[in-house]
Amino acid sequence: MSYKIAVLAGDGIGPEIVAQARNVLDAIAEKFNHQFEYTEALIGASAIDVHGTPYPDETHKLCMNSDAVLFGAIGDPKYDNDPNAKVRPEQGLLAMRQKLGLYANLRPLEPFKALLHKSPLKTELLEGVDFLCIRELTGGIYFGRPQGRSEDGKTAYDTCVYTAEEVERIVRLGFEFAGKRRKKLTIVDKANVLATSRLWREIAQKLEPEYPEIEVEYMFVDNAAMQIITWPKRFDVMVTENMFGDILTDEASVISGSLGMLPSASIGVHTSIFEPIHGSYPQAAGKNIANPCATVLSAAMMLDHAFGLKQESALVRLAVEKSIEANFVTEDLAEGGKAFSTTEVGDWLVNFIK
Amino acid sequence: MSYKIAVLAGDGIGPEIVAQARNVLDAIAEKFNHQFEYTEALIGASAIDVHGTPYPDETHKLCMNSDAVLFGAIGDPKYDNDPNAKVRPEQGLLAMRQKLGLYANLRPLEPFKALLHKSPLKTELLEGVDFLCIRELTGGIYFGRPQGRSEDGKTAYDTCVYTAEEVERIVRLGFEFAGKRRKKLTIVDKANVLATSRLWREIAQKLEPEYPEIEVEYMFVDNAAMQIITWPKRFDVMVTENMFGDILTDEASVISGSLGMLPSASIGVHTSIFEPIHGSYPQAAGKNIANPCATVLSAAMMLDHAFGLKQESALVRLAVEKSIEANFVTEDLAEGGKAFSTTEVGDWLVNFIK
Numbered sequence: 217m218s219y220k221i222a223v224l225a226g227d228g229i230g231p232e233i234v235a236q237a238r239n240v241l242d243a244i245a246e247k248f249n250h251q252f253e254y255t256e257a258l259i260g261a262s263a264i265d266v267h268g269t270p271y272p273d274e275t276h277k278l279c280m281n282s283d284a285v286l287f288g289a290i291g292d293p294k295y296d297n298d299p300n301a302k303v304r305p306e307q308g309l310l311a312m313r314q315k316l317g318l319y320a321n322l323r324p325l326e327p328f329k330a331l332l333h334k335s336p337l338k339t340e341l342l343e344g345v346d347f348l349c350i351r352e353l354t355g356g357i358y359f360g361r362p363q364g365r366s367e368d369g370k371t372a373y374d375t376c377v378y379t380a381e382e383v384e385r386i387v388r389l390g391f392e393f394a395g396k397r398r399k400k401l402t403i404v405d406k407a408n409v410l411a412t413s414r415l416w417r418e419i420a421q422k423l424e425p426e427y428p429e430i431e432v433e434y435m436f437v438d439n440a441a442m443q444i445i446t447w448p449k450r451f452d453v454m455v456t457e458n459m460f461g462d463i464l465t466d467e468a469s470v471i472s473g474s475l476g477m478l479p480s481a482s483i484g485v486h487t488s489i490f491e492p493i494h495g496s497y498p499q500a501a502g503k504n505i506a507n508p509c510a511t512v513l514s515a516a517m518m519l520d521h522a523f524g525l526k527q528e529s530a531l532v533r534l535a536v537e538k539s540i541e542a543n544f545v546t547e548d549l550a551e552g553g554k555a556f557s558t559t560e561v562g563d564w565l566v567n568f569i570k
Numbered sequence: 571m572s573y574k575i576a577v578l579a580g581d582g583i584g585p586e587i588v589a590q591a592r593n594v595l596d597a598i599a600e601k602f603n604h605q606f607e608y609t610e611a612l613i614g615a616s617a618i619d620v621h622g623t624p625y626p627d628e629t630h631k632l633c634m635n636s637d638a639v640l641f642g643a644i645g646d647p648k649y650d651n652d653p654n655a656k657v658r659p660e661q662g663l664l665a666m667r668q669k670l671g672l673y674a675n676l677r678p679l680e681p682f683k684a685l686l687h688k689s690p691l692k693t694e695l696l697e698g699v700d701f702l703c704i705r706e707l708t709g710g711i712y713f714g715r716p717q718g719r720s721e722d723g724k725t726a727y728d729t730c731v732y733t734a735e736e737v738e739r740i741v742r743l744g745f746e747f748a749g750k751r752r753k754k755l756t757i758v759d760k761a762n763v764l765a766t767s768r769l770w771r772e773i774a775q776k777l778e779p780e781y782p783e784i785e786v787e788y789m790f791v792d793n794a795a796m797q798i799i800t801w802p803k804r805f806d807v808m809v810t811e812n813m814f815g816d817i818l819t820d821e822a823s824v825i826s827g828s829l830g831m832l833p834s835a836s837i838g839v840h841t842s843i844f845e846p847i848h849g850s851y852p853q854a855a856g857k858n859i860a861n862p863c864a865t866v867l868s869a870a871m872m873l874d875h876a877f878g879l880k881q882e883s884a885l886v887r888l889a890v891e892k893s894i895e896a897n898f899v900t901e902d903l904a905e906g907g908k909a910f911s912t913t914e915v916g917d918w919l920v921n922f923i924k
């Protein structure tokens with residue numbers, strides 16, 4: 217089979233880590249006799265530099281015409297600390313989410329055994345953690361209108377909006393994933409305060425009878441923020457709205473202790489994108505020291521979710537796991553041992569797969 | 571001096587823990603020659619049972635006419651899992667916040683050395699943590715209008731609103747507290763997405779020159795959720811808006827590992843209230859097993875913040891610290907050692923003070 221992959225490497229370390237993920241995909245293609253056709257396009261600060269906009273039309277067209285998007289990272293220090301700048305890389309991200317209809321951000325959290333000691337949490341809390349955070353990504357207070365200032369500039373407002381359709385789509389996805397996993401779904405909201413949360417709860421309750429095998433629990437967001445730390449293995453699939461998801465998925469990501477290992481997928485109406493959860497890490501750009509594993513694991517998610525290539529996906533994950541066990545790691549994980557370069561780790565993975 | 575204290579014991583274990591805090595206050599009164607005059611009133615589920623409303627007018631009047639409010643906890647299982655119930659205990663809480671103008675919730679986090687091992691975090695991350703979370707409590711998406719549903723019921727919306735005055739009041743409080751502490755202020759927002767956050771940042775930046783000795787940093791809420799876990803000692807004073815504060819203060823509270831020890835204060839325009847951060851713990855009600863220390867420490871905050879009695883406040887905190895070191899603790903902290911009852915711990919504290 218042949219698959220069209222849009223490659224948006226982005227800023228900072230983006231190009232270096234994406235290059236390794238492509239090499240890994242090529243090794244898979246060769247071994248399993250697939251064809252991956254890559255086309256590159258600009259996004260983020262590098263797109264602003266060239267086109268004056270962080271998500272150019274041609275990038276959007278490419279994404280629309282691809283079977284999946286492999287994404288690096290965006291962000292450049294020159295745009296930081298200036299939330300009022302006219303054009304910012306993050307706007308590219310938000311525009312892309314909206315235009316591609318990327319309604320669900322998936323973040324699996326399944327720490328590698330060999331890395332449990334890197335967690336800020338005590339090891340016994342991490343053992344057996346295997347949970348999937350699903351964050352709604354195109355609704356809520358991120359996109360609700362009106363948003364702005366009163367005429368005298370002295371009052372600011374944002375609007376959180378959800379329609380029944382938006383909620384049903386993402387909650388269903390949660391039920392479906394839970395069905396393929398340990399059959400437990402946690403809906404996180406703030407139904408004791410917010411009207412939007414009450415709609416979420418109402419719809420989830422309406423869907424429950426369609427999925428009798430799934431155990432559903434409803435949890436307030438403040439409680440969820442505690443449970444992620446005190447008892448992470450209680451979660452199987454968690455679904456929540458955009459803003460809560462922004463906070464909770466980042467909170468959940470650090471308990472693994474190795475941000476450089478965490479992949480994500482954003483499921484789209486048109487096409488889906490796959491990207492590491494870490495940022496563009498500008499200090500490391502061009503130094504060949506960044507950890508490519510999160511991007512490689514994102515490519516593994518692409519194989520599984522976008523192309524249905526489960527065996528191929530599992531082999532990529534196995535390769536990463538073995539590289540960790542072999543201590544063939546970049547400096548973020550080296551802990552005084554030998555640190556290998558981005559390309560060396562990529563080559564190791566490619567060789568393992570072959 | 572004589573002080574009028576409104577006592578709202580509330581539901582569940584509320585009455586038991588508040589009784590111990592009163593005993594401790596009485597011991598302080600005797601030793602330092604003060605007079606504390608207590609008047610009790612109903613709030614929460616127990617107020618619904620009697621008056622049909624969780625924050626009756628007479629309770630409000632009492633609070634308005636008191637120098638401070640000592641609060642237990644509210645919440646009853648019969649109202650849980652029914653976010654659409656007409657009358658709920660939490661409404662009493664929100665009504666009280668609004669009517670008393672409780673605009674700032676203060677949560678100091680300074681774990682006791684003898685309890686560091688109880689934290690879900692590795693001990694080395696906890697050592698030296700001493701941080702104060704300040705949450706805005708009467709604005710934002712909790713109280714913004716419109717809130718509700720479209721006519722067909724298919725769209726729900728909430729509104730987050732902040733005025734310049736509301737923001738300035740709380741940010742100033744942050745600057746003031748930072749000035750009395752380690753002179754570092756972290757403003758947590760989501761200025762890359764929200765108009766209200768951009769107002770927060772604008773106002774904080776405007777105030778900066780008035781407090782040249784304070785180092786100010788701006789942090790996105792998703793990043794703050796990570797830093798609380800990975801590097802809590804970086805914080806001195808953190809200020810944030812209502813919803814973010816709900817999530818982050820609860821997240822921060824569990825890293826101490828002993829919720830039963832954490833006090834809080836809500837600073838009001840009219841009068842201030844002092845309460846443990848833990849809930850009403852209905853399973854333990856009436857059993858004389860609940861940990862009274864969080865409430866006792868809340869009374870210590872009252873002595874300091876509401877009455878300016880610093881020496882008295884410090885003595886209460888010392889008593890609690892010594893009780894922990896002496897292992898004279900309730901069952902939540904006993905770990906296989908002897909567990910003392912609520913009243914026994916209260917008596918120990920009273921004797922220590924005398």
Ligand SMILES: CC(C)[C@H](C(=O)O)[C@@H](O)C(=O)O
Nearest residue numbers: 306307309310462762763792
């Ligand atoms: C950059 C920012 C707008 C974005 C978000 O809040 O969604 C980021 O934090 C993320 O989680 O991808």
Ligand SMILES: CC(C)[C@H](C(=O)O)[C@@H](O)C(=O)O
Nearest residue numbers: 408409438660661663664816
């Ligand atoms: C009960 C609820 C409305 C309340 C809040 O969200 O403010 C609680 O979580 C708190 O933090 O005091």
